Amino acid sequence: MSFRHLDRYAGVPSPVTRLAPSARVLATVVLALAAALLPLGAWPQMAGLTLVVLGIAVAARMPVRVLAVRLAPPLVFVLLVSAALPVLVPGTTVAHIGPLSLSDAGLLRFGSVLGRALPALAAAVVLVSTLRFTELVQALRDLRLPRAVTTALGLAYRYLYILTDEVEQLQRAARSRNAGAGAASRRRLLMGIAAASLGRSFARSERVHQAMLARGYRDGIPALRPQPMDRRSLSALAIVCAVALGIAWTAHL
Amino acid sequence: MAHIPDGFLSAPVLATTTVASAGALALAAHRSRQQLRDRQAPLLGAATAFVFAAQMFNFPLGAGTSAHLLGGVLVAAVAGPWVGMLVLFSVILVQALLFQDGGVTAIGANTLNMAVVGAGVGYLLYRWLRLLLGEGLRRRVLAASLAAYVSAALVGTSVAVELALSGTVPLRPALLAVGGSHLLVGLGEALLTGGILGMAARLRPELIEGAPVTRRARRWAFGGLGVALVVAVGAAYGASTRPDALASAAGSLGLAAHSGTWRPLAQYSGAGPWGALLGVGVVFVLAWALFRVSAGRRPA
Numbered sequence A: 001m002s003f004r005h006l007d008r009y010a011g012v013p014s015p016v017t018r019l020a021p022s023a024r025v026l027a028t029v030v031l032a033l034a035a036a037l038l039p040l041g042a043w044p045q046m047a048g049l050t051l052v053v054l055g056i057a058v059a060a061r062m063p064v065r066v067l068a069v070r071l072a073p074p075l076v077f078v079l080l081v082s083a084a085l086p087v088l089v090p091g092t093t094v095a096h097i098g099p100l101s102l103s104d105a106g107l108l109r110f111g112s113v114l115g116r117a118l119p120a121l122a123a124a125v126v127l128v129s130t131l132r133f134t135e136l137v138q139a140l141r142d143l144r145l146p147r148a149v150t151t152a153l154g155l156a157y158r159y160l161y162i163l164t165d166e167v168e169q170l171q172r173a174a175r176s177r178n179a180g181a182g183a184a185s186r187r188r189l190l191m192g193i194a195a196a197s198l199g200r201s202f203a204r205s206e207r208v209h210q211a212m213l214a215r216g217y218r219d220g221i222p223a224l225r226p227q228p229m230d231r232r233s234l235s236a237l238a239i240v241c242a243v244a245l246g247i248a249w250t251a252h253l
Numbered sequence B: 001m002a003h004i005p006d007g008f009l010s011a012p013v014l015a016t017t018t019v020a021s022a023g024a025l026a027l028a029a030h031r032s033r034q035q036l037r038d039r040q041a042p043l044l045g046a047a048t049a050f051v052f053a054a055q056m057f058n059f060p061l062g063a064g065t066s067a068h069l070l071g072g073v074l075v076a077a078v079a080g081p082w083v084g085m086l087v088l089f090s091v092i093l094v095q096a097l098l099f100q101d102g103g104v105t106a107i108g109a110n111t112l113n114m115a116v117v118g119a120g121v122g123y124l125l126y127r128w129l130r131l132l133l134g135e136g137l138r139r140r141v142l143a144a145s146l147a148a149y150v151s152a153a154l155v156g157t158s159v160a161v162e163l164a165l166s167g168t169v170p171l172r173p174a175l176l177a178v179g180g181s182h183l184l185v186g187l188g189e190a191l192l193t194g195g196i197l198g199m200a201a202r203l204r205p206e207l208i209e210g211a212p213v214t215r216r217a218r219r220w221a222f223g224g225l226g227v228a229l230v231v232a233v234g235a236a237y238g239a240s241t242r243p244d245a246l247a248s249a250a251g252s253l254g255l256a257a258h259s260g261t262w263r264p265l266a267q268y269s270g271a272g273p274w275g276a277l278l279g280v281g282v283v284f285v286l287a288w289a290l291f292r293v294s295a296g297r298r299p300a
Helices: A021-037 A043-059 A064-082 A104-129 A133-142 A147-176 A183-214 A231-250 B011-056 B072-079 B081-099 B107-133 B137-165 B171-203 B215-241 B245-252 B272-297
Strands: A093-097 A100-103 B059-062 B065-067
Touching: A021 A043, A021 A104, A021 A133, A021 A231, A021 B011, A043 A064, A043 A104, A043 A231, A064 A104, A093 A104, A100 A104, A104 B081, A133 A147, A133 B081, A147 A183, A147 B011, A147 B081, A183 B011, A183 B059, A183 B072, A183 B171, B011 B072, B011 B081, B011 B107, B011 B137, B065 B171, B072 B081, B072 B107, B072 B137, B072 B171, B081 B107, B107 B137, B107 B215, B137 B171
Parallel strands: none
Antiparallel strands: A093 A100, B059 B065
């Protein structure tokens, strides 16, 4: 169990990976925000934002095929959730599919939801493909998220592998006993495993706490490789902000 | 769809929900730090990892359906509401940034729904139900289970309201689709929360100790129950006599576009206060009986 497949392009030297992680996270948020600010039916602007993200992906040496493959699952999810919109939203009926009538207002919303989601999702995919988890935590810390959250994320990343290994052991033990045949007993078994891992993770947190105190832990966990915002990252972020918000602004003219 | 993707919410809704959840999280970070001091970091890390791992399980619920745990009430019941909110926020953050599950811009809205309403309000419900139900392992588990159900329903409602305020879907179909599906999701969540908490508490009873139930607190809790019943009956009555109340409220918020087609609760008109009281009472008794039965079947 690992997230190795996620940040496959984090180690690839490129103009994108050279920037500070906090700048990259901020740029992703700005791109998603610009997409969210687009009004219904702003098709050229939606295409423009998608092209900007594609440009960043190319700059990060990320093959477009990989981007497409990674984009597919979340995009299919958005498609499924928004599929009901043409039917649910009242408006002038433009087409019929069996007993369902599709309204123009609903279709407009359906297309706009997809058009806004595409650049935002693509930006997030490019971000995580080029960013290690530790860098993400560091970026969130630089962006002044509550210490509690960033420390929790950093530690959770360490615990998660241990916890999934433990869960796999418990499941293997259950399989070797032929436990959990049938839905009801399988549910009971899984609940037992979940309950055991709940107890174990809290017990572990206490042990780790003792160990941290024994090693002189006071408050906060220092960063091993701080990557502060430098001038290059700042200017790149400014360019992305200007382009993205400029595109969003043209939609409101 | 508890995780709202990008593109579904309008800018004012995104801004409002982000500001609201930022405030709630700042409070949660502050309070949990006061409570836990240097235990905060390892506890939060462990709880976050647990929620991640628990959400990977697919629990079969029978009839070919399965569900995964949301975990808000479970973590809040074990580690307190502030830890619960922070943990759920961490999970939402990673799901949005790493797995594109829920939008990046919708992090604020999703946090408000799942962390603040799901875990925070869910914990309040849990505390209240614990006072109503009294001491004992089974009663605590039952309280957590009921709180998990109501909290899931509330999460669905707040998702629907956010979608409606954004002008994506009118309120009524949104409530029916999202709120209705969460009434079903809540069943799974209640079953899993109760089951896991019950088993975990049998392994480590100190996990769900919490503050002792005092007589004074119980009196307050029952007083609250009375007020809640009066408000529920009053709201049901008000909705049945003036079916446009919600629509006009939405209209004054600047959402005139759909208000003409909204008739929430219009099917109740003409039932009167006794009909409303009866409806509220029937739902209450049904829910009570259902959970009494399901709690009683569990071997102690």
